[in-house]
Amino acid sequence: RLSEKFVYEQRSVNSGGKIPLGLRRKGLRIVVTGGAGFVGSHLVDRLMERGDSVIVVDNFFTGRKENVMHHFGNPRFEMIRHDVVEPLLLEVDQIYHLACPASPVHYKFNPTNVVGTLNMLGLAKRVGARFLLTSTSEVYGDPLQHPQVETYWGNVNPIGVRSCYDEGKRTAETLAMDYHRGAGVEVRIARIFNTYGPRMCIDDGRVVSNFVAQALRKEPLTVYGDGKQTRSFQYVSDLVEGLMRLMEGEHVGPFNLGNPGEFTMLELAQVWHHLVGKPRVRFEPTASVVQETIDPNAKIEFRANTEDDPHKRKPDITKAKEQLGWEPKVALRKGLPLMVTDFRQRIFGDHKEGSS
Ligand code: NAD
Ligand code: UDP
Numbered sequence: 001r002l003s004e005k006f007v008y009e010q011r012s013v014n015s016g017g018k019i020p021l022g023l024r025r026k027g028l029r030i031v032v033t034g035g036a037g038f039v040g041s042h043l044v045d046r047l048m049e050r051g052d053s054v055i056v057v058d059n060f061f062t063g064r065k066e067n068v069m070h071h072f073g074n075p076r077f078e079m080i081r082h083d084v085v086e087p088l089l090l091e092v093d094q095i096y097h098l099a100c101p102a103s104p105v106h107y108k109f110n111p112t113n114v115v116g117t118l119n120m121l122g123l124a125k126r127v128g129a130r131f132l133l134t135s136t137s138e139v140y141g142d143p144l145q146h147p148q149v150e151t152y153w154g155n156v157n158p159i160g161v162r163s164c165y166d167e168g169k170r171t172a173e174t175l176a177m178d179y180h181r182g183a184g185v186e187v188r189i190a191r192i193f194n195t196y197g198p199r200m201c202i203d204d205g206r207v208v209s210n211f212v213a214q215a216l217r218k219e220p221l222t223v224y225g226d227g228k229q230t231r232s233f234q235y236v237s238d239l240v241e242g243l244m245r246l247m248e249g250e251h252v253g254p255f256n257l258g259n260p261g262e263f264t265m266l267e268l269a270q271v272w273h274h275l276v277g278k279p280r281v282r283f284e285p286t287a288s289v290v291q292e293t294i295d296p297n298a299k300i301e302f303r304a305n306t307e308d309d310p311h312k313r314k315p316d317i318t319k320a321k322e323q324l325g326w327e328p329k330v331a332l333r334k335g336l337p338l339m340v341t342d343f344r345q346r347i348f349g350d351h352k353e354g355s356s
């Protein structure tokens with residue numbers, strides 16, 4: 001407690017937020033917007049573990065209290081039901097800004113990316129807090145460069161059905177850089193590539209959550225389009241490590257945070273079939289197995305693809321490796337079973353109905 005008080009006194013003495021790194025570590029007050037969501041709640045766990053005081057700001061649009069309720073009762077933890085589209089007054093040292101309707105089924109109707117980011121930047125400016133934006137690989141649109149490097153400006157349709165997300169995040173990046181250059185706000189920008197793991201929304205339409213829920217419910221796996229489009233899937237603990245390194249480090253970014261392993265949706269479907277459909281079969285996690293032709297028993301249903309669906313996506317993470325000393329550690333084959341366990345429990349309760 002004393003040391004926390006000391007940090008805040010030091011903070012006001014050292015104007016401009018230049019607290020020595022040693023002091024930064026103890027008792028920081030950190031806001032995580034969207035902290036009741038999938039990525040946010042894992043980040044909150046790490047920050048709480050580190051001894052920081054965490055304020056979650058969430059409107060529970062897709063987030064769930066269950067994701068953070070293990071911290072209820074801890075005096076270092078607070079939760080505020082609040083829509084970041086409305087102004088917010090708090091006194092904090094760091095802001096992790098994750099609040100965003102983040103999946104195609106949710107993001108269409110909401111100005112969170114622009115207005116919410118503006119408000120959180122206004123907050124950062126007023127209190128001298130460091131601000132981290134969780135941007136997205138979607139800023140690259142349907143990329144004409146492969147893999148995507150941070151210097152690539154992207155290929156985004158400004159009026160398509162996905163635009164409010166892509167362009168919303170691009171605008172959020174612009175706002176962050178303007179507040180950085182114009183008002184001296186310390187900003188950090190992460191461009192996150194597809195991330196999966198426990199606590200993902202079950203029915204938000206993303207491919208990984210769809211496949212595992214479908215496989216557990218013994219429904220066909222829905223592959224959109226020809227299934228040859230690629231994505232790179234990162235396990236959530238790797239992302240959280242990258243976000244924290246970025247926040248603590250001296251580089252503004254943007255940084256790609258993603259796992260460079262690239263899979264087609266058909267390959268992903270096959271991995272699920274192995275993991276969920278036949279859990280006792282030892283799955284040899286080599287690329288050649290993943291790339292085998294689809295097991296004829298795996299029920300796959302092809303559906304029309306959504307408009308403007310990017311054909312390829314794979315991060316170039318050289319910059320994050322060099323400047324943040326970060327790279328993902330959890331391979332798809334290691335991360336997927338952890339998510340299957342979580343989904344099995346959430347879909348079937350503690351019974352083993354879903355096991356086969
Ligand atoms: P999520 O939907 O689980 O979490 C988002 C959280 O924000 C939810 O708890 C939701 O209730 C909250 N929220 C939404 N609108 C809000 C508002 N107006 N005010 C307050 N809270 C609000 O999604 P996630 O996967 O955890 O994504 C977190 C962040 O990471 C998002 O900014 C997303 O764009 C970014 N991102 C995620 C991925 C991924 O693959 N998961 C990829 C790229 C970028
Ligand atoms: N804002 C906020 N909390 C704060 C400070 C600002 O929510 O502690 C909001 C504020 O309401 C405004 C936005 O952030 O809508 C941008 O604030 P800024 O001070 O940069 O702009 P201004 O209010 O001068 O237009």
Ligand code: UDP
Binds near residue numbers: 194265
């Ligand atoms: N997709 C699919 N089946 C599904 C859901 C999605 O084949 O049930 C495809 C989708 O068309 C896209 C890819 O999987 O090509 C990744 O979609 P997701 O929404 O998970 O992420 P994003 O498009 O944002 O990368």
